[in-house]
Every structure is written in structure tokens, then in C-alpha cells.
Amino acid sequence: MAEVSIKKLVKRYGDTEILHGIDLDIAHGEFVVLVGPSGCGKSTTLRMLAGLEEISGGEIAIGGRVVNNLEPKARNIAMVFQNYAIYPHFTVYKNIGFGLRTAKLDKREKDKRIREAAEILDLTPLLERKPSQLSGGQRQRVAIGRAMVRDPAVFLFDEPLSNLDAQLRAQMRLEVKRLHRRLGATIVFVTHDQVEAMTLADRIAIMREGRIEQLGTPDELYEQPVNTFVAQFVGSPSMNLLPGTLDADGQVRLEGLPEFAVPWSGPTGAAQPVTVGLRPDEMRVGDGLPGSGRISGEVEIVERLGHDALVYLKAGGHALIAKAEIANALTPGGPVTVTAAPGALHLFERESGRALPRS
Amino acid sequence: MYDRLTIHQKQAFWAWVFLAVPVVFFIVVRFYPTFDAAWISLTNWSLFREPKFIGLANYKEMFQDPVFWKVFANTFKYLALGLPVSLLISFTVAYYLDRVRFMHGLIRGLYFVPYLTTAVAMAWVWRWFYQPVPIGLFNDALSAVGLPQQPFLRSVDQALPSVLAPAIWAGLGFQVIIFLAGLRAIPETYYEAARIDGVGAWTILWEITLPLLKPTLLFLIVISSIGFLRIFDQVYNMTVDGQGGPLNATRPLVLNIYNSAFVDYDMGYATAQTMVLFLVLLVITIVQLRLLRSK
Structure with a gap:
């Protein structure tokens, strides 16, 4: 059964339709990347999955449950943002723990989870630091930690590496990949960078102007692009x-x-x-x-x-x-x-x- | 000569050239009068006689004067009442106005208009609001719903809050604008992340919005405190003969200073009180900056 199932998903702002009926099934533990040029609707799709944007039409199911009208917190998802969205006035420990604020766990269990996540992400020595004392990569790891402690059914990443410099981006790419293997989590990852898409994804959905142009493994997209758009988008330098x-x-x-x-x-x-x-x-x-x-x-x-x-x-x-x-x-x-x-x-x-x- | 200076020296040279004008201005118009006032406070200057040095006699007289202590207490009542009430109202308005898209600009403008209106005109309109039936708006409203009339400005207990109300109202627009700017500066993703983590509106307000608003809050507390401690126009225009009555119930320090200087022509005594006000403002500002400065 698909962990995430998107059917005929439509988004309209007033009279302007910007997503024209997207279909996408994501299996449990799968790493799917939504990639495309800016304005293609990839971020909107992710935000609708998260519950941050209303759904104008169609259906989204997570773990077999239709979530169209559920608040983000009821969807069993966690999200990592491009600008990290970690709170400058909290320590790393508190930032990671913020994801557990409403969890029905006792204090000891929460503490255990926070320390576990910090251990996995190499943040243990930094737990008492404030975000201003961290590098960009460390901040992004804190944001990932906050998502991890909630143990969600699906991780959503919204261009999480875009604010990092090239070297750090390559390094974080590896870490995300490693994390996926370790947690076996279902991940939906949005990026405009085809290299990121190719290196991370089990499957890639290439989007343009509110439609999925092609959905397939990185090899399929590279070997058998369905049209000139996909052909030029995948591979560097372009075809x-x-x-x-x-x-x-x-x-x-x-x-x-x-x-x-x-x-x-x-x-x-x-x-x-x-x-x-x-x-x-x-x-x-x-x-x-x-x-x-x-x-x-x-x-x-x-x-x-x-x-x-x-x-x-x-x-x-x-x-x-x-x-x-x-x-x-x-x-x-x-x-x-x-x-x-x-x-x-x-x-x-x-x-x-x-x-x-x-x- | 100039060509032989290093880049750093050239920058410093031009910085001082441009700083010279405001430096001269501040020395002549701000610092000199301040120090001169300190000197005058030690004299018995009455405008008509040459000032004569009398040591700390003015200060001695002041600390023994029950009216001084009364107005000193009044001044802090304005602050203690005005600051929290005004900040609470303006934050509430800004917090909800921030979510309103419909006619946002117009509503914001309406809140700001009182700030632009002269305090004198406003004070007289409010004075009229406080009149008894059938003239006063508030008492008309009270009697219309069957409640007893209130004396407002004619009561020693109600006069001070009644005078304070238009002062709070007038400053509201400014505070709302500053709060709105502060709220806008908080990135939207902080709230989105909190929504995904499922924390409630109250937690978001206390743990995210307010801590991130701290610089804004600090600015408003300092500016507004100074404003309330220097309250004058409203009192002067809303009390009988501008005396801060009844029975000095509403008289603030600044009005007392004004009376000493321009009614009694006792410049020495007036400046002595001014020095006290100056020190109070200085201490309060420093303490607030210390308390609220982020570590």
C-alpha cells in the first residue's frame, strides 16, 4: 500500500489554476524528489501535502487516510524548510524538542529521543548552543533533528540545501541519503537542482507548469526521457x-x-x-x-x-x-x-x- | 597634504567633516542647556534678578514640599498605568490587524490618525466626552443603559485615569505601527514549522512571537515610558485652569515644573525639579535597556 497517495490534485488561486491534477503514489520507505524550474508547482504540492495550503481539488492520503481537511499536526508528517525555521532564542536541545511539544510522552522519553536524534546527526556537543553559534549545515541538521524526533510517517523537505554553499550542499546531500537509509523513512524532497534529484531519489517526478512531465527512476529519466523538456532538464551539461x-x-x-x-x-x-x-x-x-x-x-x-x-x-x-x-x-x-x-x-x-x- | 593620508585617515577626516554640523548643534542646543540647567538649579534666579548661588536650597525645599512628592507619585502612576495598558491594547490590535487583509491599510491609517492630531484639540474633545448628562458622551451612554453617572475629571480618584485615557489613545497608532513592523519581520516559516509541530496558538504567542518581538518591545517600552513620564498637554488642557486638579490629583511633574517656572517665575526651583526628572528618565532608560537587552 502506498504511504502517500495523491490523486488528481488541483490548486487554484482565484481563477488561476496552477496545479492541473497531479497523480503520485509513494511507497513506504521511498525517497521521491519533486524537481522542476521555479513556478512549476513543486513547492505548492509539498505544502499541500503538509497541510500548509488548502487543497482546491483532488485527494491526498497519508498512510491510507485521506487528510484533505486535516490540520498539519494531525497528518503525521514533519517538514524541513529551506531557511531551517529553527528558533533563534532556543538552544539546539529546545529546538529539537519543540517537535515533541505536544507529543504524549513523559519527560524521560522525550529527552531520550532528543539525545538519540542529536547523536545520529552529530549534534550532541552542540545541544546547549544557540542557532547563531552554528554553521549553516549544523542549523539544517537541527531542523532535520526536530523533524526526526516526531517519528513521522513522511518527511517533507522543501529545498533544504539551497541556502548552503556548494561544498556543504554536497556533504549534506550525503547525510540526507545516509539518514534515509538509516531511518528507512518515506521522504518527499523538493528541489530545483537536478543533480540533487538524481543523486538522492529512488524516483523523480519532473514537474513543469503544474504538471508532472515524467515520473521514474533517475536512470529511466536519463535513458528514456519522454520529451525534450525532461531530456534537457536531466543531465549536466544539457542534452x-x-x-x-x-x-x-x-x-x-x-x-x-x-x-x-x-x-x-x-x-x-x-x-x-x-x-x-x-x-x-x-x-x-x-x-x-x-x-x-x-x-x-x-x-x-x-x-x-x-x-x-x-x-x-x-x-x-x-x-x-x-x-x-x-x-x-x-x-x-x-x-x-x-x-x-x-x-x-x-x-x-x-x-x-x-x-x-x-x- | 591630503593625498598623503591613508584611506583610513581620509575616511575619518570626512566622517568628522560631516559629523561637525550635528555635533555643534547638539552641543549648543542640547548639552549646553542641560549643563546650564544644572547650574541654574543651584541659584535663586527669578527672571527679573541676576541669579544668585544658593547651593542645594532648591533641592532641600523640593524634598520637603508635599506637592512635589504628590506630583512625583502622580508621574509614576501615569507610567505604571499607561505603559502596560497601552502596550497591551496596541499589541492586541497589531496582532489581529496583522491577519486582516481586507482594508488593512485604511484600518491601520485610522489607528494612526490620533497620533497626528494635536493633543490640545484632542484633550478638549475628551474633556467634553467626560461632562455630565446631557452634554458628556460617556455619561449619556451610561445613563442610557441605566448605570449611575460618573464624575470622571471631577473626582480625585477617577481624574488621573480619565486624563491618561486620551494620552494612551493618541499614542496607540504609533505603537500599533511599530508592533506591526515587528510582527512582519518574523519569518512566516517559524509559524508554519510550529503548525506542523502542532503547538497551540497560545504557545506560539508566548514562545515564538513575543521572544522574537523583544527588540520591538524594548524600543516601545523605552519610548513610551519617556512619553508617559513627560505627560503634560492632556493634563494642562483637561483640568480646570490647567492646574492638574482636582487637588493636584492629576498634576504630573512636568506641569509642576511649568508652574514653578512660568507662574511663580522661580527658575531655580523649576530647574531643580527638571534635574530630578532628567535623572529619573536616565535611570529608567538605562535599567530597561539592561533588563531587556538580549544576552
Whole structure:
């Protein structure tokens, strides 16, 4: 049975509908990330789950119980906020304990839980400190601690790592992941950062303009994006999208790049205009294997990343990004040839952006 | 010459250039009169004669004067009554007004209008409110519901609170605005987190809102205390002949100072009382700042 079940969830502000009927089932112990650009409705969805926003339509059930009209405290959830929301005038101990204020536990039990949570989160030496004496990462751990002591059915995270610097964010990401494994808790996590989504999630829901574009494991989203939006959103740097055609003979061709011709592995019909997707990671500088599609152009910029490099190139009037070995001697303005293996191709209908099935 | 100064020295130079004007102003208009007053309080200056040094005679006279102790006590009654009542009312108004979206600006404006009105006009309107039937608004209302009339300004017991009421009312708008600003500065997520943790409205108020409002509260307590300790306009305009009657029941220290100076022309005695008021304000402000300063 699903721990969280969202059915046809709708949110309206006045006449403006900003969530258009979301369906999402989350299994017990699952880590689901809602990701998308700002304004896609991910935070609103989470806040409706928490009970901080009214539900305009549809149904939310937590642990098999419909919670549409229940106060947040009755929903058996805990939430971690982007700005931590820990109280500056309380010590760490009191902040963590605040989550237990209304719990029907005796004092000793509460104290035990607070100390347990602090132990797990490495906060034990800091229990008597005030938040102003803590670093950003420590504050976020206090916020997580406050959520943990309540032992909720579902943890909700609202962009919890966004206020941290890059290094700390990577570290906290690991801690959240570790915590999930340790507690086996059900987690719904909102972020706009696709790297965070890919690294943390069991399943990702990619949202845009109040709809879930695709729901799946990180690998599924990376390997089989259902449309150009998902294809570009997942993966860094973004997938190259180039206009081309899928000919009746099953060959994929690119506009303005006559030497590129690669057989398509999926079903073909009459010739049709398509958008061709090529991930920078799957393109190689050099001649490549026989049968690979060749693109020749001019190097614009080379970004060295240490053990490899990103090549920004211009070819046939298109701008592309490709990965290159650092050893390749590439100079801006010089010629470059990149190749893509047939299996690396993604095809999308030109008009709708929907993916064409691969076999 | 200037070019050889370090950046720090240049900054200091310009800081002092710009500070010079307010520094001169404060010395001439604030500090000099304060120190001069301390000197005058040791003389018998009557405006018509040259001041003559008489030592602590003014202070001796003052501490032996029952009227001085009466007005001294009155002044603290204004403070002890006015401060908690005004803060309680203004906080309650601000707390609920903060949740009102409908005509929020207009309502806030209405609360603020009395603050902009001259105290004299307001005092006379309130004086009229307190008249007996059939003129006074309050007594009309009381008799309309069958309650006995009240003497208000003519009673030694009721006069002081009656004079205080318009003072509280006039300052309410200012306090409400400051409280609203303080309430707005508390991040919404604190309340959302508390809702998720399921704590009640009372706990939120006592454990989250009020502690986070401490700087605002401190500011208002200091400003309002000074205001109540210096109450004058309302008393002067609401009591017969501006004497703070009946039987000095409403007379505050500032009115007593005014009478000594501009009715009795005893400048030395007036400044001696002023020095006492000054010291009281100073001590109260320092104590409040100490007590409420966050550790």
C-alpha cells in the first residue's frame, strides 16, 4: 500500500489554476524528489501535502487516510524548510524538542529521543548552543533533528540545501541519503537542482507548469526521457537538441550537416521532421567507431574540468557541447570533429517534443 | 597634504567633516542647556534678578514640599498605568490587524490618525466626552443603559485615569505601527514549522512571537515610558485652569515644573525639579535597556 497517495490534485488561486491534477503514489520507505524550474508547482504540492495550503481539488492520503481537511499536526508528517525555521532564542536541545511539544510522552522519553536524534546527526556537543553559534549545515541538521524526533510517517523537505554553499550542499546531500537509509523513512524532497534529484531519489517526478512531465527512476529519466523538456532538464551539461529528419529509409539526418547519417533503431514510417537529442557525455571528439554520426565544426570554447573537458562548438549553424579527453589538442577557432554512436541518439517529434520509441 | 593620508585617515577626516554640523548643534542646543540647567538649579534666579548661588536650597525645599512628592507619585502612576495598558491594547490590535487583509491599510491609517492630531484639540474633545448628562458622551451612554453617572475629571480618584485615557489613545497608532513592523519581520516559516509541530496558538504567542518581538518591545517600552513620564498637554488642557486638579490629583511633574517656572517665575526651583526628572528618565532608560537587552 502506498504511504502517500495523491490523486488528481488541483490548486487554484482565484481563477488561476496552477496545479492541473497531479497523480503520485509513494511507497513506504521511498525517497521521491519533486524537481522542476521555479513556478512549476513543486513547492505548492509539498505544502499541500503538509497541510500548509488548502487543497482546491483532488485527494491526498497519508498512510491510507485521506487528510484533505486535516490540520498539519494531525497528518503525521514533519517538514524541513529551506531557511531551517529553527528558533533563534532556543538552544539546539529546545529546538529539537519543540517537535515533541505536544507529543504524549513523559519527560524521560522525550529527552531520550532528543539525545538519540542529536547523536545520529552529530549534534550532541552542540545541544546547549544557540542557532547563531552554528554553521549553516549544523542549523539544517537541527531542523532535520526536530523533524526526526516526531517519528513521522513522511518527511517533507522543501529545498533544504539551497541556502548552503556548494561544498556543504554536497556533504549534506550525503547525510540526507545516509539518514534515509538509516531511518528507512518515506521522504518527499523538493528541489530545483537536478543533480540533487538524481543523486538522492529512488524516483523523480519532473514537474513543469503544474504538471508532472515524467515520473521514474533517475536512470529511466536519463535513458528514456519522454520529451525534450525532461531530456534537457536531466543531465549536466544539457542534452544537445538539433533539428533533423527521420527519413523513410530509417536514417537520421541533421539539418545543415549533410555528412551526418545514422540508422535509427526504432520503428520508422514516412519521413518526418524530428528533434535529435545527443548527450554531451555520449559524444566523442575524433573519428569514432564505424557507423557513428560525424559532425564537423569549429571550436568556440574549451572548458577544462580537470580529467576531461567540455568543447563548445559551432557546426552547420548549430551550437553544441561535447565531452573531450583533456589530451585532445583543441584550440578555439580550430576545426573539430565529434561523433555519436547510433545507440546514443534520442529522437523527439519536432512539433510536440514527444520522444519516439527506441527499440 | 591630503593625498598623503591613508584611506583610513581620509575616511575619518570626512566622517568628522560631516559629523561637525550635528555635533555643534547638539552641543549648543542640547548639552549646553542641560549643563546650564544644572547650574541654574543651584541659584535663586527669578527672571527679573541676576541669579544668585544658593547651593542645594532648591533641592532641600523640593524634598520637603508635599506637592512635589504628590506630583512625583502622580508621574509614576501615569507610567505604571499607561505603559502596560497601552502596550497591551496596541499589541492586541497589531496582532489581529496583522491577519486582516481586507482594508488593512485604511484600518491601520485610522489607528494612526490620533497620533497626528494635536493633543490640545484632542484633550478638549475628551474633556467634553467626560461632562455630565446631557452634554458628556460617556455619561449619556451610561445613563442610557441605566448605570449611575460618573464624575470622571471631577473626582480625585477617577481624574488621573480619565486624563491618561486620551494620552494612551493618541499614542496607540504609533505603537500599533511599530508592533506591526515587528510582527512582519518574523519569518512566516517559524509559524508554519510550529503548525506542523502542532503547538497551540497560545504557545506560539508566548514562545515564538513575543521572544522574537523583544527588540520591538524594548524600543516601545523605552519610548513610551519617556512619553508617559513627560505627560503634560492632556493634563494642562483637561483640568480646570490647567492646574492638574482636582487637588493636584492629576498634576504630573512636568506641569509642576511649568508652574514653578512660568507662574511663580522661580527658575531655580523649576530647574531643580527638571534635574530630578532628567535623572529619573536616565535611570529608567538605562535599567530597561539592561533588563531587556538580549544576552
